[in-house]
Amino acid sequence: GAGVSQTPSNKVTEKGKYVELRCDPISGHTALYWYRQSLGQGPEFLIYFQGTGAADDSGLPNDRFFAVRPEGSVSTLKIQRTERGDSAVYLCASSLTNSVVDTQYFGPGTRLTVL
């Protein structure tokens, strides 16, 4: 079946602009995670959704970052007033439930470049 998809695959923007990154999880998966991977680092947790609600947003770096999942499926990560330090690969993952043994399946990521 279809895996996790993310659009766009690449996004180049100018400092100060607003961007939206989209994630389509695997159908039926209730848990959805956003991670960010900077150069030379492993993925770092940003936010976790269980259903429609953001159950844990402790990884969001500041209030310029916001994410939604209004219908419990597709999620959008929104970044306001982008900064050069926001440049990274943004990864989305989904799992069937939030059980610790459930595998998180990752999408290919969106590479964000802020000029």
Next chain:
Amino acid sequence: DQQVKQNSPSLSVQEGRISILNCDYTNSMFDYFLWYKKYPAEGPTFLISISSIKDKNEDGRFTVFLNKSAKHLSLHIVPSQPGDSAVYFCAARWSGGSNYKLTFGKGTLLTVNP
């Protein structure tokens, strides 16, 4: 504060030999550990996992060993194949919270030479 550490940025092995990738963790609350493999321009792909109640888990050519007292785990690939060349991430989770986020190491680039 790096809670999951992969101290070897890269590893090169010959095809057919064993690859051993190492990982250390500092947070004793972690009780579930995973290895992911990542090819360029793709997302991480789950490889194998182990619960803290076990010390070994095997899946085909891949075996993960867990030493809880040393807070150390390792991934063994036998025999190594050129297609195994990728970045390998060690990750850990804690079952006690309500959010099973993964905490990743920085990764180890494995190159398997034909």
